[in-house]
Amino acid sequence: MLEAGYKKSDDLCNNVCGRASRAVRLRCILRGFDARVLVLLLVGVPALIFGIYLHGQKVTYFLRPLWKSPPKPFNRIPHYHHQNVSMEKLCRLHGWGVRETPRRVFDAVLFNNELDILAIRWNELHPYVSEFVLLESNSTFTGIVKPLFFAENRARFGFAESRLTYGTVGGRFVKGENPFVEESYQRVALDQLIRLAGISDDDLLIMSDTDEIPSAHTINLLRWCDEIPEKLHLQLRNYLYSFEFHLDDKSWRASVHRYRAGKTRYAHYRQSDDLLADSGWHCSFCFRYINDFVFKMKAYSHADRVRFQYFLNPSRIQDKICHGANLFDMLPEEYTFKELIGKLGPIPHSYSAIDLPGHLLQNVDKFKYLLPGNCIRETG
Numbered sequence: 393m394l395e396a397g398y399k400k401s402d403d404l405c406n407n408v409c410g411r412a413s414r415a416v417r418l419r420c421i422l423r424g425f426d427a428r429v430l431v432l433l434l435v436g437v438p439a440l441i442f443g444i445y446l447h448g449q450k451v452t453y454f455l456r457p458l459w460k461s462p463p464k465p466f467n468r469i470p471h472y473h474h475q476n477v478s479m480e481k482l483c484r485l486h487g488w489g490v491r492e493t494p495r496r497v498f499d500a501v502l503f504n505n506e507l508d509i510l511a512i513r514w515n516e517l518h519p520y521v522s523e524f525v526l527l528e529s530n531s532t533f534t535g536i537v538k539p540l541f542f543a544e545n546r547a548r549f550g551f552a553e554s555r556l557t558y559g560t561v562g563g564r565f566v567k568g569e570n571p572f573v574e575e576s577y578q579r580v581a582l583d584q585l586i587r588l589a590g591i592s593d594d595d596l597l598i599m600s601d602t603d604e605i606p607s608a609h610t611i612n613l614l615r616w617c618d619e620i621p622e623k624l625h626l627q628l629r630n631y632l633y634s635f636e637f638h639l640d641d642k643s644w645r646a647s648v649h650r651y652r653a654g655k656t657r658y659a660h661y662r663q664s665d666d667l668l669a670d671s672g673w674h675c676s677f678c679f680r681y682i683n684d685f686v687f688k689m690k691a692y693s694h695a696d697r698v699r700f701q702y703f704l705n706p707s708r709i710q711d712k713i714c715h716g717a718n719l720f721d722m723l724p725e726e727y728t729f730k731e732l733i734g735k736l737g738p739i740p741h742s743y744s745a746i747d748l749p750g751h752l753l754q755n756v757d758k759f760k761y762l763l764p765g766n767c768i769r770e771t772g
């Protein structure tokens with residue numbers, strides 16, 4: 393094809409200019425090109441390359457529906473709740489029987505730095521949890537030294553002290569390693585801590601990040617009902633920065649397990665096909681201080697998303713928070729063009745503070761920044 397094309401333009405030139413010297417022939421060939429095309433090539437190609445450098449990730453994300461097929465759909469279990477309906481009826485609505493006594497519940501988290509969210513979580517789950525298990529490391533997943541934030545603020549959590557199994561694990565600080573290696577190392581250490589906490593077969597174990605908060609009534613239901621799935625993922629409402637920005641309802645990583653000694657392993661990936669609808673809240677990047685955003689952006693498994701230093705500029709971060717825009721200038725991760733295009737641009741503001749964690753609304757003075765209309769963050 394290409395050769396034929398060249399031949400053709402050569403012939404054309406021969407026709408116009410006849411037999412001529414090499415220099416003239418070259419001019420002939422060049423005349424064949426439109427000057428505008430030439431300018432377009434000289435300016436356009438470098439601009440395109442620069443554009444791909446800046447936005448290459450956007451291009452690949454935008455084309456994601458073409459190169460990535462969606463994960464296998466979950467078996468979604470309808471979720472019923474009303475405070476006036478008896479537990480026996482609620483269990484029956486889900487197709488389960490009710491137990492004579494509730495199961496014990498263990499809530500285990502790998503803690504980073506989200507102290508306010510931990511307070512909201514533990515207060516939410518407090519009535520139904522037998523043992524809180526918390527592990528923290530002096531290393532982030534990307535191998536950056538971090539303070540033991542929980543240890544330094546332990547006094548704030550006096551209400552949980554009598555039911556707390558706390559442990560620390562030293563970071564390995566291996567340079568240039570994939571952050572997921574440190575993460576799985578810390579999760580294995582958490583497995584040991586859960587055993588130390590005294591868990592036994594058929595106790596419920598909640599596996600979730602600190603900011604994935606199951607609602608209290610969900611955990612109460614699961615501890616009272618018989619025949620619930622051995623491993624059950626929880627569908628949570630996804631929020632970003634605060635409860636003002638409701639992104640979607642697609643969070644599924646949190647899970648609840650009926651513990652089986654020697655078999656149950658602490659994990660944060662998909663472990664079963666069952667997903668219980670509307671079971672709580674996932675509040676990502678819900679921090680009080682701008683510095684916490686900077687720390688999180690640099691220090692965790694997605695540190696590679698900080699492609700330019702100006703991403704860490706405090707006034708830029710503040711601006712993104714108030715607009716519900718993406719901190720890393722990324723496009724949404726979706727598997728169909730319909731959903732991807734529907735989600736382009738900032739997340740719309742939500743004006744609902746209905747059905748949020750109780751501790752948050754009981755302490756609005758303390759947690760105002762998590763509620764609609766309060767996007768300004770403290771520096772420091």
Ligand SMILES: *[C@@H]1O[C@H](CO)[C@@H](O)[C@H](O)[C@H]1NC(C)=O
Nearest residue numbers: 473474475476477478479481
């Ligand atoms: C719930 O039950 C209480 C006591 O039986 C009753 O007074 C109240 O009206 C009920 N509320 C709803 C919303 O059904």
Ligand SMILES: *[C@@H]1O[C@H](CO)[C@@H](O)[C@H](O)[C@H]1NC(C)=O
Nearest residue numbers: 529530531537560561562563
């Ligand atoms: C991290 O913690 C481990 C275990 O407590 C300790 O040996 C190590 O010195 C600590 N490293 C840093 C950099 O603080």
